[in-house]
Amino acid sequence: MNISAASKAAGLPVKTVRYYADIGLVEAPSRSGAGYRTYDDVTVRKLVFVRRSRAFGFSIEGCRELLSLYQDQDRTSSEVKRIASQRLEEIEEKQRELQSLHDELAHLVTSCRGDHMPDCPIIDYLG
Amino acid sequence: MNISAASKAAGLPVKTVRYYADIGLVEAPSRSGAGYRTYDDVTVRKLVFVRRSRAFGFSIEGCRELLSLYQDQDRTSSEVKRIASQRLEEIEEKQRELQSLHDELAHLVTSCRGDHMPDCPIIDYLG
DNA sequence: CCTAATCTCTCCATTAACTGGAAGGTCAAG
DNA sequence: CTTGACCTTCCAGTTAATGGAGAGATTAGG
Structure with a gap:
Protein backbone atom coordinates (compact mmCIF):
# COMPACT_ATOMS: atom_id res chain seq x y z
CA MET A 1 0.00 0.00 0.00
CA ASN A 2 1.48 3.32 -1.04
CA ILE A 3 1.09 6.31 1.20
CA SER A 4 -1.97 7.76 -0.52
CA ALA A 5 -3.83 4.46 -0.20
CA ALA A 6 -2.84 4.26 3.46
CA SER A 7 -3.91 7.85 3.88
CA LYS A 8 -7.36 7.08 2.51
CA ALA A 9 -7.67 3.90 4.52
CA ALA A 10 -6.69 5.71 7.70
CA GLY A 11 -8.71 8.83 7.02
CA LEU A 12 -5.70 11.06 7.51
CA PRO A 13 -3.87 13.43 5.16
CA VAL A 14 -0.75 12.09 3.50
CA LYS A 15 1.33 14.71 5.27
CA THR A 16 -0.01 13.59 8.60
CA VAL A 17 0.67 9.94 7.88
CA ARG A 18 4.29 10.78 7.17
CA TYR A 19 4.45 12.98 10.21
CA TYR A 20 3.22 10.27 12.57
CA ALA A 21 6.04 8.01 11.46
CA ASP A 22 8.56 10.87 11.66
CA ILE A 23 7.80 11.44 15.31
CA GLY A 24 7.77 7.73 16.00
CA LEU A 25 4.09 7.53 16.89
CA VAL A 26 3.74 4.61 14.50
CA GLU A 27 6.62 2.55 13.17
CA ALA A 28 8.37 3.71 10.03
CA PRO A 29 6.96 1.82 7.05
CA SER A 30 9.20 -0.25 4.85
CA ARG A 31 10.29 1.20 1.53
CA SER A 32 9.98 0.11 -2.05
CA GLY A 33 13.00 -0.02 -4.33
CA ALA A 34 12.42 3.58 -5.32
CA GLY A 35 12.11 4.66 -1.71
CA TYR A 36 8.31 4.80 -1.60
CA ARG A 37 6.74 4.08 1.78
CA THR A 38 4.83 0.83 1.84
CA TYR A 39 2.17 0.48 4.51
CA ASP A 40 0.70 -2.69 5.90
CA ASP A 41 -2.70 -3.20 7.52
CA VAL A 42 -1.31 -3.28 11.02
CA THR A 43 0.16 0.19 10.70
CA VAL A 44 -2.95 1.50 9.02
CA ARG A 45 -5.01 0.21 11.94
CA LYS A 46 -2.75 2.12 14.29
CA LEU A 47 -3.21 5.24 12.23
CA VAL A 48 -6.96 4.85 12.52
CA PHE A 49 -6.53 4.38 16.25
CA VAL A 50 -4.58 7.60 16.46
CA ARG A 51 -7.14 9.48 14.37
CA ARG A 52 -9.94 8.41 16.71
CA SER A 53 -7.90 9.19 19.79
CA ARG A 54 -7.03 12.62 18.43
CA ALA A 55 -10.73 13.20 17.75
CA PHE A 56 -11.28 12.80 21.49
CA GLY A 57 -8.71 15.49 22.00
CA PHE A 58 -5.90 13.28 23.25
CA SER A 59 -2.51 14.85 22.69
CA ILE A 60 0.09 13.04 20.63
CA GLU A 61 1.72 11.93 23.87
CA GLY A 62 -1.64 10.71 25.10
CA CYS A 63 -2.06 8.79 21.85
CA ARG A 64 1.36 7.27 22.35
CA GLU A 65 0.30 6.03 25.74
CA LEU A 66 -3.01 4.70 24.47
CA LEU A 67 -1.32 3.01 21.53
CA SER A 68 1.07 1.20 23.79
CA LEU A 69 -1.86 -0.06 25.84
CA TYR A 70 -3.63 -1.01 22.61
CA GLN A 71 -0.69 -3.23 21.74
CA ASP A 72 -0.14 -4.53 25.23
CA GLN A 73 -1.69 -7.94 25.84
CA ASP A 74 -1.12 -7.53 29.54
CA ARG A 75 -2.83 -4.18 29.92
CA THR A 76 -5.57 -3.75 32.44
CA MET B 1 6.92 53.12 34.18
CA ASN B 2 9.43 50.38 33.50
CA ILE B 3 8.29 47.17 31.89
CA SER B 4 7.83 45.20 35.09
CA ALA B 5 5.60 47.88 36.54
CA ALA B 6 3.60 47.98 33.31
CA SER B 7 3.43 44.21 33.38
CA LYS B 8 1.96 44.24 36.86
CA ALA B 9 -0.42 47.03 36.04
CA ALA B 10 -1.62 45.24 32.94
CA GLY B 11 -1.75 41.80 34.49
CA LEU B 12 0.42 40.35 31.76
CA PRO B 13 3.86 38.70 31.83
CA VAL B 14 6.79 40.93 30.92
CA LYS B 15 7.53 38.75 27.91
CA THR B 16 4.01 39.18 26.66
CA VAL B 17 4.11 42.93 27.10
CA ARG B 18 7.22 43.08 24.94
CA TYR B 19 5.67 40.71 22.46
CA TYR B 20 2.54 42.80 21.99
CA ALA B 21 4.65 45.77 21.00
CA ASP B 22 6.86 43.61 18.78
CA ILE B 23 3.87 42.53 16.73
CA GLY B 24 2.48 46.04 16.66
CA LEU B 25 -0.62 45.24 18.68
CA VAL B 26 0.15 48.20 20.93
CA GLU B 27 2.53 51.01 20.05
CA ALA B 28 6.19 50.62 20.85
CA PRO B 29 6.95 52.37 24.13
CA SER B 30 9.51 55.14 24.32
CA ARG B 31 12.94 54.33 25.67
CA SER B 32 15.01 55.68 28.53
CA GLY B 33 18.60 56.75 27.99
CA ALA B 34 19.78 53.23 28.69
CA GLY B 35 17.26 51.76 26.28
CA TYR B 36 14.71 50.68 28.88
CA ARG B 37 11.11 50.64 27.72
CA THR B 38 9.02 53.32 29.38
CA TYR B 39 5.28 52.74 29.45
CA ASP B 40 2.56 55.31 29.89
CA ASP B 41 -0.95 54.83 31.23
CA VAL B 42 -2.56 54.91 27.82
CA THR B 43 -0.55 51.95 26.60
CA VAL B 44 -1.10 50.09 29.83
CA ARG B 45 -4.83 50.54 29.41
CA LYS B 46 -4.59 49.04 25.96
CA LEU B 47 -2.67 46.11 27.37
CA VAL B 48 -5.44 45.54 29.88
CA PHE B 49 -7.94 45.76 27.04
CA VAL B 50 -6.04 43.10 25.15
CA ARG B 51 -5.79 40.86 28.20
CA ARG B 52 -9.55 40.99 28.70
CA SER B 53 -10.22 40.44 25.02
CA ARG B 54 -7.86 37.47 24.97
CA ALA B 55 -9.67 36.09 28.00
CA PHE B 56 -12.81 35.96 25.84
CA GLY B 57 -10.83 33.95 23.35
CA PHE B 58 -10.38 36.63 20.73
CA SER B 59 -7.37 36.02 18.53
CA ILE B 60 -4.63 38.61 18.31
CA GLU B 61 -6.13 39.77 15.03
CA GLY B 62 -9.51 39.99 16.71
CA CYS B 63 -7.92 42.05 19.47
CA ARG B 64 -6.39 44.32 16.88
CA GLU B 65 -9.80 44.92 15.41
CA LEU B 66 -11.39 45.51 18.80
CA LEU B 67 -8.59 47.84 19.82
CA SER B 68 -9.08 49.95 16.75
CA LEU B 69 -12.77 50.24 17.55
CA TYR B 70 -11.86 51.04 21.16
CA GLN B 71 -9.85 53.99 19.93
CA ASP B 72 -12.28 55.03 17.25
CA GLN B 73 -14.55 57.86 18.33
CA ASP B 74 -16.72 57.26 15.30
CA ARG B 75 -17.31 53.57 15.89
CA THR B 76 -20.82 52.25 16.03
C1' DC C 1 8.53 4.06 -26.83
C1' DC C 2 7.32 8.76 -25.55
C1' DT C 3 4.99 11.99 -22.99
C1' DA C 4 1.94 14.01 -19.72
C1' DA C 5 -0.17 13.50 -15.49
C1' DT C 6 0.02 11.85 -11.14
C1' DC C 7 2.64 10.15 -7.06
C1' DT C 8 6.21 10.31 -4.12
C1' DC C 9 10.41 11.82 -2.05
C1' DT C 10 13.18 15.18 1.10
C1' DC C 11 13.84 19.42 3.14
C1' DC C 12 12.59 23.87 4.76
C1' DA C 13 9.35 27.32 6.34
C1' DT C 14 5.14 28.65 8.56
C1' DT C 15 1.20 28.68 11.59
C1' DA C 16 -0.57 30.99 17.04
C1' DA C 17 0.79 33.05 20.80
C1' DC C 18 3.76 33.04 23.43
C1' DT C 19 7.69 31.14 26.73
C1' DG C 20 12.46 29.99 28.15
C1' DG C 21 17.08 30.88 28.33
C1' DA C 22 21.73 32.76 27.29
C1' DA C 23 24.81 36.59 27.27
C1' DG C 24 25.39 40.94 28.59
C1' DG C 25 24.29 46.01 30.06
C1' DT C 26 22.09 49.11 34.02
C1' DC C 27 20.67 50.67 38.40
C1' DA C 28 20.02 51.19 43.45
C1' DA C 29 21.37 49.75 48.11
C1' DG C 30 24.70 48.94 51.52
C1' DC D 1 32.60 48.45 44.95
C1' DT D 2 29.91 44.77 44.80
C1' DT D 3 25.69 42.31 44.88
C1' DG D 4 21.28 41.50 43.21
C1' DA D 5 17.43 42.85 40.78
C1' DC D 6 16.14 44.53 36.55
C1' DC D 7 16.62 45.39 31.73
C1' DT D 8 18.23 44.47 26.84
C1' DT D 9 18.51 41.53 22.39
C1' DC D 10 18.44 37.36 20.04
C1' DC D 11 17.58 32.60 19.31
C1' DA D 12 15.16 28.35 20.12
C1' DG D 13 11.25 25.65 21.43
C1' DT D 14 6.34 24.62 22.18
C1' DT D 15 1.78 21.73 19.45
C1' DA D 16 0.41 19.33 15.68
C1' DA D 17 0.56 19.65 11.80
C1' DT D 18 0.47 22.11 6.89
C1' DG D 19 2.34 24.29 2.55
C1' DG D 20 5.47 24.40 -0.97
C1' DA D 21 9.78 23.84 -3.77
C1' DG D 22 12.43 20.93 -6.50
C1' DA D 23 13.37 16.53 -8.04
C1' DG D 24 12.72 11.56 -8.98
C1' DA D 25 9.20 7.47 -10.00
C1' DT D 26 5.31 5.46 -12.00
C1' DT D 27 1.41 4.86 -14.81
C1' DA D 28 -1.96 5.61 -18.63
C1' DG D 29 -2.74 6.89 -23.15
C1' DG D 30 -1.39 7.39 -27.81
Whole structure:
Protein backbone atom coordinates (compact mmCIF):
# COMPACT_ATOMS: atom_id res chain seq x y z
CA MET A 1 0.00 0.00 0.00
CA ASN A 2 1.48 3.32 -1.04
CA ILE A 3 1.09 6.31 1.20
CA SER A 4 -1.97 7.76 -0.52
CA ALA A 5 -3.83 4.46 -0.20
CA ALA A 6 -2.84 4.26 3.46
CA SER A 7 -3.91 7.85 3.88
CA LYS A 8 -7.36 7.08 2.51
CA ALA A 9 -7.67 3.90 4.52
CA ALA A 10 -6.69 5.71 7.70
CA GLY A 11 -8.71 8.83 7.02
CA LEU A 12 -5.70 11.06 7.51
CA PRO A 13 -3.87 13.43 5.16
CA VAL A 14 -0.75 12.09 3.50
CA LYS A 15 1.33 14.71 5.27
CA THR A 16 -0.01 13.59 8.60
CA VAL A 17 0.67 9.94 7.88
CA ARG A 18 4.29 10.78 7.17
CA TYR A 19 4.45 12.98 10.21
CA TYR A 20 3.22 10.27 12.57
CA ALA A 21 6.04 8.01 11.46
CA ASP A 22 8.56 10.87 11.66
CA ILE A 23 7.80 11.44 15.31
CA GLY A 24 7.77 7.73 16.00
CA LEU A 25 4.09 7.53 16.89
CA VAL A 26 3.74 4.61 14.50
CA GLU A 27 6.62 2.55 13.17
CA ALA A 28 8.37 3.71 10.03
CA PRO A 29 6.96 1.82 7.05
CA SER A 30 9.20 -0.25 4.85
CA ARG A 31 10.29 1.20 1.53
CA SER A 32 9.98 0.11 -2.05
CA GLY A 33 13.00 -0.02 -4.33
CA ALA A 34 12.42 3.58 -5.32
CA GLY A 35 12.11 4.66 -1.71
CA TYR A 36 8.31 4.80 -1.60
CA ARG A 37 6.74 4.08 1.78
CA THR A 38 4.83 0.83 1.84
CA TYR A 39 2.17 0.48 4.51
CA ASP A 40 0.70 -2.69 5.90
CA ASP A 41 -2.70 -3.20 7.52
CA VAL A 42 -1.31 -3.28 11.02
CA THR A 43 0.16 0.19 10.70
CA VAL A 44 -2.95 1.50 9.02
CA ARG A 45 -5.01 0.21 11.94
CA LYS A 46 -2.75 2.12 14.29
CA LEU A 47 -3.21 5.24 12.23
CA VAL A 48 -6.96 4.85 12.52
CA PHE A 49 -6.53 4.38 16.25
CA VAL A 50 -4.58 7.60 16.46
CA ARG A 51 -7.14 9.48 14.37
CA ARG A 52 -9.94 8.41 16.71
CA SER A 53 -7.90 9.19 19.79
CA ARG A 54 -7.03 12.62 18.43
CA ALA A 55 -10.73 13.20 17.75
CA PHE A 56 -11.28 12.80 21.49
CA GLY A 57 -8.71 15.49 22.00
CA PHE A 58 -5.90 13.28 23.25
CA SER A 59 -2.51 14.85 22.69
CA ILE A 60 0.09 13.04 20.63
CA GLU A 61 1.72 11.93 23.87
CA GLY A 62 -1.64 10.71 25.10
CA CYS A 63 -2.06 8.79 21.85
CA ARG A 64 1.36 7.27 22.35
CA GLU A 65 0.30 6.03 25.74
CA LEU A 66 -3.01 4.70 24.47
CA LEU A 67 -1.32 3.01 21.53
CA SER A 68 1.07 1.20 23.79
CA LEU A 69 -1.86 -0.06 25.84
CA TYR A 70 -3.63 -1.01 22.61
CA GLN A 71 -0.69 -3.23 21.74
CA ASP A 72 -0.14 -4.53 25.23
CA GLN A 73 -1.69 -7.94 25.84
CA ASP A 74 -1.12 -7.53 29.54
CA ARG A 75 -2.83 -4.18 29.92
CA THR A 76 -5.57 -3.75 32.44
CA SER A 77 -8.75 -1.95 31.55
CA SER A 78 -8.26 0.16 34.67
CA GLU A 79 -5.19 1.76 33.10
CA VAL A 80 -7.18 2.67 30.03
CA LYS A 81 -10.07 3.88 32.10
CA ARG A 82 -7.80 6.09 34.16
CA ILE A 83 -6.42 7.82 31.08
CA ALA A 84 -9.84 8.25 29.53
CA SER A 85 -11.28 9.58 32.78
CA GLN A 86 -8.48 12.08 32.98
CA ARG A 87 -9.29 13.29 29.50
CA LEU A 88 -12.96 13.41 30.42
CA GLU A 89 -12.16 15.67 33.33
CA GLU A 90 -10.16 17.96 31.09
CA ILE A 91 -13.15 18.15 28.78
CA GLU A 92 -15.43 18.97 31.67
CA GLU A 93 -13.05 21.63 32.89
CA LYS A 94 -12.99 23.14 29.43
CA GLN A 95 -16.77 23.02 29.33
CA ARG A 96 -17.01 24.94 32.57
CA GLU A 97 -14.59 27.56 31.29
CA LEU A 98 -16.47 27.88 28.06
CA GLN A 99 -19.77 28.11 29.86
CA SER A 100 -18.74 31.04 32.02
CA LEU A 101 -17.11 32.70 29.03
CA HIS A 102 -20.30 32.18 27.10
CA ASP A 103 -22.55 33.55 29.80
CA GLU A 104 -20.46 36.64 30.32
CA LEU A 105 -20.14 37.41 26.64
CA ALA A 106 -23.78 36.63 25.94
CA HIS A 107 -24.74 39.06 28.68
CA LEU A 108 -22.61 41.78 27.14
CA VAL A 109 -23.90 41.13 23.65
CA THR A 110 -27.48 41.25 24.87
CA SER A 111 -26.94 44.53 26.64
CA CYS A 112 -25.39 46.16 23.59
CA ARG A 113 -27.92 48.04 21.54
CA GLY A 114 -26.00 47.50 18.32
CA ASP A 115 -26.95 50.79 16.78
CA HIS A 116 -25.10 53.62 15.07
CA MET A 117 -23.95 55.18 18.33
CA PRO A 118 -20.46 54.61 19.73
CA ASP A 119 -21.58 53.79 23.28
CA CYS A 120 -21.08 50.10 23.86
CA PRO A 121 -21.10 48.06 27.06
CA ILE A 122 -18.83 45.49 25.42
CA ILE A 123 -16.09 48.00 24.76
CA ASP A 124 -16.69 49.53 28.18
CA TYR A 125 -16.21 46.18 29.80
CA LEU A 126 -13.01 45.47 27.94
CA GLY A 127 -11.47 48.89 28.45
CA MET B 1 6.92 53.12 34.18
CA ASN B 2 9.43 50.38 33.50
CA ILE B 3 8.29 47.17 31.89
CA SER B 4 7.83 45.20 35.09
CA ALA B 5 5.60 47.88 36.54
CA ALA B 6 3.60 47.98 33.31
CA SER B 7 3.43 44.21 33.38
CA LYS B 8 1.96 44.24 36.86
CA ALA B 9 -0.42 47.03 36.04
CA ALA B 10 -1.62 45.24 32.94
CA GLY B 11 -1.75 41.80 34.49
CA LEU B 12 0.42 40.35 31.76
CA PRO B 13 3.86 38.70 31.83
CA VAL B 14 6.79 40.93 30.92
CA LYS B 15 7.53 38.75 27.91
CA THR B 16 4.01 39.18 26.66
CA VAL B 17 4.11 42.93 27.10
CA ARG B 18 7.22 43.08 24.94
CA TYR B 19 5.67 40.71 22.46
CA TYR B 20 2.54 42.80 21.99
CA ALA B 21 4.65 45.77 21.00
CA ASP B 22 6.86 43.61 18.78
CA ILE B 23 3.87 42.53 16.73
CA GLY B 24 2.48 46.04 16.66
CA LEU B 25 -0.62 45.24 18.68
CA VAL B 26 0.15 48.20 20.93
CA GLU B 27 2.53 51.01 20.05
CA ALA B 28 6.19 50.62 20.85
CA PRO B 29 6.95 52.37 24.13
CA SER B 30 9.51 55.14 24.32
CA ARG B 31 12.94 54.33 25.67
CA SER B 32 15.01 55.68 28.53
CA GLY B 33 18.60 56.75 27.99
CA ALA B 34 19.78 53.23 28.69
CA GLY B 35 17.26 51.76 26.28
CA TYR B 36 14.71 50.68 28.88
CA ARG B 37 11.11 50.64 27.72
CA THR B 38 9.02 53.32 29.38
CA TYR B 39 5.28 52.74 29.45
CA ASP B 40 2.56 55.31 29.89
CA ASP B 41 -0.95 54.83 31.23
CA VAL B 42 -2.56 54.91 27.82
CA THR B 43 -0.55 51.95 26.60
CA VAL B 44 -1.10 50.09 29.83
CA ARG B 45 -4.83 50.54 29.41
CA LYS B 46 -4.59 49.04 25.96
CA LEU B 47 -2.67 46.11 27.37
CA VAL B 48 -5.44 45.54 29.88
CA PHE B 49 -7.94 45.76 27.04
CA VAL B 50 -6.04 43.10 25.15
CA ARG B 51 -5.79 40.86 28.20
CA ARG B 52 -9.55 40.99 28.70
CA SER B 53 -10.22 40.44 25.02
CA ARG B 54 -7.86 37.47 24.97
CA ALA B 55 -9.67 36.09 28.00
CA PHE B 56 -12.81 35.96 25.84
CA GLY B 57 -10.83 33.95 23.35
CA PHE B 58 -10.38 36.63 20.73
CA SER B 59 -7.37 36.02 18.53
CA ILE B 60 -4.63 38.61 18.31
CA GLU B 61 -6.13 39.77 15.03
CA GLY B 62 -9.51 39.99 16.71
CA CYS B 63 -7.92 42.05 19.47
CA ARG B 64 -6.39 44.32 16.88
CA GLU B 65 -9.80 44.92 15.41
CA LEU B 66 -11.39 45.51 18.80
CA LEU B 67 -8.59 47.84 19.82
CA SER B 68 -9.08 49.95 16.75
CA LEU B 69 -12.77 50.24 17.55
CA TYR B 70 -11.86 51.04 21.16
CA GLN B 71 -9.85 53.99 19.93
CA ASP B 72 -12.28 55.03 17.25
CA GLN B 73 -14.55 57.86 18.33
CA ASP B 74 -16.72 57.26 15.30
CA ARG B 75 -17.31 53.57 15.89
CA THR B 76 -20.82 52.25 16.03
CA SER B 77 -21.87 49.79 18.70
CA SER B 78 -23.25 47.60 15.95
CA GLU B 79 -19.73 46.95 14.69
CA VAL B 80 -18.62 45.89 18.13
CA LYS B 81 -21.71 43.80 18.61
CA ARG B 82 -21.16 42.02 15.33
CA ILE B 83 -17.64 41.00 16.28
CA ALA B 84 -18.69 39.90 19.74
CA SER B 85 -21.63 37.94 18.37
CA GLN B 86 -19.34 36.20 15.97
CA ARG B 87 -17.10 35.17 18.82
CA LEU B 88 -20.13 34.05 20.77
CA GLU B 89 -21.15 31.78 17.94
CA GLU B 90 -17.67 30.29 17.82
CA ILE B 91 -17.93 29.61 21.52
CA GLU B 92 -21.30 27.96 21.06
CA GLU B 93 -19.96 25.85 18.24
CA LYS B 94 -17.09 24.77 20.44
CA GLN B 95 -19.53 23.97 23.21
CA ARG B 96 -21.53 21.72 20.95
CA GLU B 97 -18.39 19.91 19.83
CA LEU B 98 -17.24 19.49 23.39
CA GLN B 99 -20.63 18.26 24.46
CA SER B 100 -20.77 15.45 21.94
CA LEU B 101 -17.18 14.57 22.69
CA HIS B 102 -18.03 14.51 26.34
CA ASP B 103 -21.09 12.35 25.94
CA GLU B 104 -19.34 9.82 23.79
CA LEU B 105 -16.31 9.55 26.02
CA ALA B 106 -18.40 9.49 29.18
CA HIS B 107 -20.39 6.63 27.74
CA LEU B 108 -17.22 4.68 27.02
CA VAL B 109 -15.74 5.37 30.42
CA THR B 110 -18.93 4.27 32.11
CA SER B 111 -19.05 1.04 30.18
CA CYS B 112 -15.44 0.18 31.02
CA ARG B 113 -15.20 -2.02 34.09
CA GLY B 114 -11.78 -0.67 34.99
CA ASP B 115 -10.50 -3.90 36.43
CA HIS B 116 -7.37 -6.01 36.00
CA MET B 117 -8.54 -7.61 32.78
CA PRO B 118 -7.39 -6.34 29.37
CA ASP B 119 -10.84 -6.21 27.79
CA CYS B 120 -11.85 -2.62 27.39
CA PRO B 121 -14.64 -1.00 25.39
CA ILE B 122 -12.61 2.21 25.15
CA ILE B 123 -9.71 0.51 23.41
CA ASP B 124 -12.17 -1.50 21.33
CA TYR B 125 -13.84 1.67 20.17
CA LEU B 126 -10.56 3.34 19.25
CA GLY B 127 -9.09 0.31 17.47
C1' DC C 1 8.53 4.06 -26.83
C1' DC C 2 7.32 8.76 -25.55
C1' DT C 3 4.99 11.99 -22.99
C1' DA C 4 1.94 14.01 -19.72
C1' DA C 5 -0.17 13.50 -15.49
C1' DT C 6 0.02 11.85 -11.14
C1' DC C 7 2.64 10.15 -7.06
C1' DT C 8 6.21 10.31 -4.12
C1' DC C 9 10.41 11.82 -2.05
C1' DT C 10 13.18 15.18 1.10
C1' DC C 11 13.84 19.42 3.14
C1' DC C 12 12.59 23.87 4.76
C1' DA C 13 9.35 27.32 6.34
C1' DT C 14 5.14 28.65 8.56
C1' DT C 15 1.20 28.68 11.59
C1' DA C 16 -0.57 30.99 17.04
C1' DA C 17 0.79 33.05 20.80
C1' DC C 18 3.76 33.04 23.43
C1' DT C 19 7.69 31.14 26.73
C1' DG C 20 12.46 29.99 28.15
C1' DG C 21 17.08 30.88 28.33
C1' DA C 22 21.73 32.76 27.29
C1' DA C 23 24.81 36.59 27.27
C1' DG C 24 25.39 40.94 28.59
C1' DG C 25 24.29 46.01 30.06
C1' DT C 26 22.09 49.11 34.02
C1' DC C 27 20.67 50.67 38.40
C1' DA C 28 20.02 51.19 43.45
C1' DA C 29 21.37 49.75 48.11
C1' DG C 30 24.70 48.94 51.52
C1' DC D 1 32.60 48.45 44.95
C1' DT D 2 29.91 44.77 44.80
C1' DT D 3 25.69 42.31 44.88
C1' DG D 4 21.28 41.50 43.21
C1' DA D 5 17.43 42.85 40.78
C1' DC D 6 16.14 44.53 36.55
C1' DC D 7 16.62 45.39 31.73
C1' DT D 8 18.23 44.47 26.84
C1' DT D 9 18.51 41.53 22.39
C1' DC D 10 18.44 37.36 20.04
C1' DC D 11 17.58 32.60 19.31
C1' DA D 12 15.16 28.35 20.12
C1' DG D 13 11.25 25.65 21.43
C1' DT D 14 6.34 24.62 22.18
C1' DT D 15 1.78 21.73 19.45
C1' DA D 16 0.41 19.33 15.68
C1' DA D 17 0.56 19.65 11.80
C1' DT D 18 0.47 22.11 6.89
C1' DG D 19 2.34 24.29 2.55
C1' DG D 20 5.47 24.40 -0.97
C1' DA D 21 9.78 23.84 -3.77
C1' DG D 22 12.43 20.93 -6.50
C1' DA D 23 13.37 16.53 -8.04
C1' DG D 24 12.72 11.56 -8.98
C1' DA D 25 9.20 7.47 -10.00
C1' DT D 26 5.31 5.46 -12.00
C1' DT D 27 1.41 4.86 -14.81
C1' DA D 28 -1.96 5.61 -18.63
C1' DG D 29 -2.74 6.89 -23.15
C1' DG D 30 -1.39 7.39 -27.81
